[in-house]
Amino acid sequence: MGVKLGILGLGTVGTGTVQLLQDGIGRHPLLQEIEIYKVGVRSLDKSRAVTLPESVLVTDLDAIVNDPKVDIVVEVLGGLEPARSLILKAIENGKHIVTANKAVISRFGEEIFTSANKAGVYVMLEAAVGGGIPVIQPLKQSLSVNRIQSVTGIVNGTTNYILTRMQLEGSNFDDVLADAQRLGYAEADPTADVEGLDAADKIAILASLAFDGRIKLEDVYCEGIRQVSKTDIAYAEKLGFVIKLLAIAKTAISPSANLPLSSTPPISVRVHPTLVPKTHPLASINGVNNAIFIEGQPIGQVMLFGPGAGAGATASSVSSDILNLVASLKTNTALPNPLLACRHQDYCQITPSSELVTRFYARFLTLDQSGVIGKIGTCFGDRGVSLESVVQTGFQGELAEIVVVTHDVREGDFREALTEIHSLPAIDSIPSVLRVL
Numbered sequence: 001m002g003v004k005l006g007i008l009g010l011g012t013v014g015t016g017t018v019q020l021l022q023d024g025i026g027r028h029p030l031l032q033e034i035e036i037y038k039v040g041v042r043s044l045d046k047s048r049a050v051t052l053p054e055s056v057l058v059t060d061l062d063a064i065v066n067d068p069k070v071d072i073v074v075e076v077l078g079g080l081e082p083a084r085s086l087i088l089k090a091i092e093n094g095k096h097i098v099t100a101n102k103a104v105i106s107r108f109g110e111e112i113f114t115s116a117n118k119a120g121v122y123v124m125l126e127a128a129v130g131g132g133i134p135v136i137q138p139l140k141q142s143l144s145v146n147r148i149q150s151v152t153g154i155v156n157g158t159t160n161y162i163l164t165r166m167q168l169e170g171s172n173f174d175d176v177l178a179d180a181q182r183l184g185y186a187e188a189d190p191t192a193d194v195e196g197l198d199a200a201d202k203i204a205i206l207a208s209l210a211f212d213g214r215i216k217l218e219d220v221y222c223e224g225i226r227q228v229s230k231t232d233i234a235y236a237e238k239l240g241f242v243i244k245l246l247a248i249a250k251t252a253i254s255p256s257a258n259l260p261l262s263s264t265p266p267i268s269v270r271v272h273p274t275l276v277p278k279t280h281p282l283a284s285i286n287g288v289n290n291a292i293f294i295e296g297q298p299i300g301q302v303m304l305f306g307p308g309a310g311a312g313a314t315a316s317s318v319s320s321d322i323l324n325l326v327a328s329l330k331t332n333t334a335l336p337n338p339l340l341a342c343r344h345q346d347y348c349q350i351t352p353s354s355e356l357v358t359r360f361y362a363r364f365l366t367l368d369q370s371g372v373i374g375k376i377g378t379c380f381g382d383r384g385v386s387l388e389s390v391v392q393t394g395f396q397g398e399l400a401e402i403v404v405v406t407h408d409v410r411e412g413d414f415r416e417a418l419t420e421i422h423s424l425p426a427i428d429s430i431p432s433v434l435r436v437l
């Protein structure tokens with residue numbers, strides 16, 4: 001008998017998934033075991049890119065998650081509600097879940113995984129991070145014997161697409177965002193993409209898998225790309241960098257440190273526009289592509305790269321999760337597979353942002369007076385902030401423009417120096433402060 005799917009949502013990802021499942025030739029034979037039993041949508045009147053029997057397309061989503069015939073619920077609605085309640089109801093009814101919804105998982109993961117473990121079902125989420133890139137399964141399985149030191153990702157296709165076009169074409173932010181929406185990369189409300197919130201959801205999920213504990217979303221430091229200007233993109237270029245929105249989860253502890261077995265090291269989890277040296281593998285990830293650069297012991301460095309959004313790519317991840325569940329159902333193992341189930345109990349310990357150690361880039365507009373560079377240098381020097389380069393590159397009207405790149409510094413020391421610099425009479429403004437990888 002076929003495994004019955006109840007798919008919630010037939011938008012970009014739902015449509016891509018149905019198309020893939022309906023076109024099984026040349027793909028894994030287990031796909032033949034799947035029946036698209038019900039698909040829930042908001043409106044029956046919309047024209048659809050896929051053909052489904054009339055009885056399959058419905059608007060009563062509760063009926064799908066309560067239907068005893070449904071084996072697997074595939075949630076590709078997006079948003080928090082009704083997605084969360086439908087997932088919980090489906091779990092309570094003993095159904096396995098496949099979801100692409102990072103927003104729900106990063107906020108309600110504890111509630112969802114606790115009830116899934118209680119009900120003996122799996123919650124699969126490969127599509128939630130990195131779109132088509134396999135990254136959840138590698139962290140849960142192939143890399144799980146490593147002690148992870150850092151996960152650094154370009155995990156939002158929309159912002160990477162925008163930054164790439166701003167850099168390569170000097171395009172305007174709003175025009176490029178409209179293109180990303182038209183191409184189906186951006187969320188229904190693109191604020192989550194642009195403000196870094198989508199990337200924050202994703203790095204919370206990756207950090208949780210890499211560092212083996214739960215993450216509170218409010219512990220993820222988050223800055224979006226709205227303040228990234230063409231001027232900074234051009235300065236970064238001259239200094240040998242490109243600007244990317246990076247999502248970073250990192251421990252300061254050496255992977256070879258002998259930690260007590262029970263303890264997980266404190267980590268920082270953050271999302272911010274970052275100057276990436278052009279020589280770093282992440283610098284060459286352009287357009288809607290995503291990449292996740294992982295450092296661990298003993299493996300060293302691994303980078304997973306591919307399309308981070310879009311119908312087909314995301315459908316690939318959703319369908320592979322479905323296939324994993326079909327395989328599980330077909331082999332009928334009574335015990336939960338520990339490599340598929342969530343086993344987190346505790347929350348990760350988070351390093352306060354003032355204690356972070358990173359490099360910074362800052363741009364100052366100053367009065368055109370002699371000695372200004374020296375005064376800026378003194379403020380940094382007094383706080384032990386060592387500078388890698390200081391350049392006065394030009395003028396904006398009457399004001400001189402000075403750009404500084406630091407060595408690795410404690411963020412708290414850097415911020416204190418900036419406050420003092422800001423109060424100097426020769427300083428007009430500090431239009432941008434960005435971190436450097």
Ligand SMILES: NC(=O)C1=CN([C@@H]2O[C@H](COP(=O)(O)OP(=O)(O)OC[C@H]3O[C@@H](n4cnc5c(N)ncnc54)[C@H](OP(=O)(O)O)[C@@H]3O)[C@@H](O)[C@H]2O)C=CC1
Binds near residue numbers: 009010061081184187
């Ligand atoms: N787009 C992408 O590239 C990627 C998206 N994701 C995630 O996948 C999920 C789905 O995204 P996407 O496909 O882009 O979203 P869309 O907005 O394209 O599609 C949403 C679908 O859900 C249906 N829907 C939404 N709310 C309701 C409701 N209350 N009742 C009934 N039906 C509802 C809509 O119905 P109707 O068609 O009738 O309007 C639509 O079919 C999101 O969690 C997103 O973050 C993850 C990776 C990549």
Ligand SMILES: N[C@@H](CC=O)C(=O)O
Binds near residue numbers: 185
């Ligand atoms: N809006 C997201 C879609 C995938 O998660 C993105 O742009 O990456």
Ligand code: NA
Binds near residue numbers: 129131132133134
């Ligand atoms: Na993925």
